[in-house]
Amino acid sequence: MFSSKARHLRRSQTEAEKRLWSVLRNRGLGAKFRRQYPVDHYILDFACIEARLAVEADGGQHMDDSVRDAVLATQGWRVLRFRNEDILHHLDGVCEAIVVSLSRERERVAEGRVREPETRCSLASSPSHAPHGPTPLALGGRGVYEAVQEVLTQYGLIARGGVGATILIGTAGSAFWPHFQAARRDEVDPLDNWSRRVIGEVAARFGARPLFPQDGPPFLPFQRWAMAAGPVYPSPMGVLVHPEYGLWHSYRGALEFPAPIDLPARADAANPCESCADKPCVAACPVGAAAPYDVPRCKAHLEAGGRCRAIGCLPRHACPLGQGHAYIPDHAAFHMEAFVTARWR
Numbered sequence: 001m002f003s004s005k006a007r008h009l010r011r012s013q014t015e016a017e018k019r020l021w022s023v024l025r026n027r028g029l030g031a032k033f034r035r036q037y038p039v040d041h042y043i044l045d046f047a048c049i050e051a052r053l054a055v056e057a058d059g060g061q062h063m064d065d066s067v068r069d070a071v072l073a074t075q076g077w078r079v080l081r082f083r084n085e086d087i088l089h090h091l092d093g094v095c096e097a098i099v100v101s102l103s104r105e106r107e108r109v110a111e112g113r114v115r116e117p118e119t120r121c122s123l124a125s126s127p128s129h130a131p132h133g134p135t136p137l138a139l140g141g142r143g144v145y146e147a148v149q150e151v152l153t154q155y156g157l158i159a160r161g162g163v164g165a166t167i168l169i170g171t172a173g174s175a176f177w178p179h180f181q182a183a184r185r186d187e188v189d190p191l192d193n194w195s196r197r198v199i200g201e202v203a204a205r206f207g208a209r210p211l212f213p214q215d216g217p218p219f220l221p222f223q224r225w226a227m228a229a230g231p232v233y234p235s236p237m238g239v240l241v242h243p244e245y246g247l248w249h250s251y252r253g254a255l256e257f258p259a260p261i262d263l264p265a266r267a268d269a270a271n272p273c274e275s276c277a278d279k280p281c282v283a284a285c286p287v288g289a290a291a292p293y294d295v296p297r298c299k300a301h302l303e304a305g306g307r308c309r310a311i312g313c314l315p316r317h318a319c320p321l322g323q324g325h326a327y328i329p330d331h332a333a334f335h336m337e338a339f340v341t342a343r344w345r
Contacts, residue, residue, distance in 0.1 A: 016057045016084035017045060023095055024055070031102050040071055047077075051105035055098060056081045073207055073258060078105055080204045083215075086196070093197050101204040144261045148206060155179045155198050157252065161229030162263040166211070168222075168229055169199055170251040172244075173325030181330075191334070199253040208255035222251050231269035236282050237315050238293035243269045246322020247281075247313075272321055284318035302340045309336045 013021065013035075024033040024046055033055070037047035046055040054072065058081050072079055080101050082094050148167055149159040156176030160168040180194050187193055192214055203210040213222040226232050226240060235241040242249055273279075282290045286306060289298040302309045311317070312332030327335070 014057065014084065016087040019091060020046065020055070020057050020082075020087050020094070023091065024098075029095060029099055029102065031106075039077060040075060042068055042072065044072075044077075048102065048105075050109065051102050052076045052078060052109055053098075053101055053105045054079045057087055058083060078204065078207050081209060082200075090193065090196075093193065093200075097197060097200050097204060100201050104205060144206065144257070145263055148202065148255065151202055151205065157198070160226070160251065161266065162254075162261075163225050163228050165257040165260045166225065167208075167255045167257075167261070167263070168225060168251055169202075169253045169255065170249060172242075172249045173322075174328045174331045177328060177331045189338075191338070195252040199255070203255050206255065206257070208257045211254040211256055213251060213253070220254075222254070225254070226251055229263075229266060231267045233271040233273060235273055235319075236279060236291035236293075237313075241271075241273055241319070241321065243272050244322060245325050246319050247316040248322045248325040248327055276320075280318040280320070281315035284315045286314060290315055299340060302336060309333070309340065312336060 021035060023029060031048045031051060033046045033048050035046060037044045037049075037054075039047070039054075044054040045057050047053070048055075054077050056079060078101070080098065082097075087094055145159060145162065145167060152159055152169060156171070156179045157169055158172055158175075160170045162168055180191060183194060183197075184190050185193065192212070196210070196212065199210045199212070202208075211220055213220060223234075223240065230242070232240040232242050235247060237247065239247055240249075241247055279291070285298075286308070287297050287301045288294075289301070308314050310333060311329065312327055312335070317326065326332075
């Protein structure tokens with residue numbers, strides 16, 4: 001039954017699957033991949049047996065299947081997923097993430113942390129397929145958050161708490177800026193795409209699914225997650241304010257794991273805006289675009305060459321919180337330019 005279904009899937013590949021197979025076939029990325037490879041009672045889009053790495057081209061059919069991921073993880077498989085849109089329009093970045101993951105997963109297999117598959121297809125789970133050593137799921141999610149945080153520091157990013165099975169990833173100040181500049185590409189939305197590549201790589205390393213605030217519509221509730229995970233609150237400017245970082249922080253993405261993991265308790269801190277009587281951020285806006293935030297008025301001011309365009313948002317500078325985390329000039333100017341040139345509905 002599985003072999004006939006696999007043959008059918010090979011004959012009815014989507015355009016994204018065809019594009020991905022065109023670079024994976026014949027060891028195109030330095031490893032042998034098989035199409036529609038059965039494992040347990042699932043069929044993987046593309047599988048590299050030597051690295052125990054599955055690559056999925058998702059049109060949405062697997063994106064929320066945590067049970068599927070959990071079963072594959074118990075048998076030593078790591079799943080690397082890409083949206084069809086990314087495969088069709090950002091294939092170079094997809095290939096780069098696969099190559100990095102292949103190298104890492106080969107090391108995992110070579111170190112004996114997982115057994116090679118004993119059969120091509122097993123219709124039922126068996127202890128003989130379990131990886132050597134505890135996986136994050138087997139550990140009940142203990143230590144995963146700290147391990148993710150350690151990896152993120154390589155990119156100047158930070159783990160910003162989480163909710164359930166999800167770890168939020170973000171920035172504080174301009175710590176990540178040199179890392180981004182060193183790897184920046186000449187492309188549309190370079191920061192978003194850099195975030196996709198980096199967070200996608202981290203997700204592959206930990207067997208998680210990468211999530212991004214710009215994906216949509218419908219858009220994921222990142223602000224709600226952020227307020228549940230840490231002491232951030234809506235400010236008069238509309239963006240979230242943090243008692244330490246002020247308005248100089250962001251959320252670049254998140255990692256969603258197949259099962260809940262141990263997360264740090266939410267820090268207990270009051271909303272700093274409630275005790276701020278003067279509201280200097282509101283008064284500092286040269287065109288009165290704060291409280292409530294008026295996007296068209298703000299954009300028109302920047303297009304006219306307003307001072308904010310060169311040094312960053314004046315209301316953010318006026319907030320007494322987080323001044324030690326204020327964006328460096330190049331970083332601030334980048335965001336202003338991106339805001340001006342963005343398409344607004």
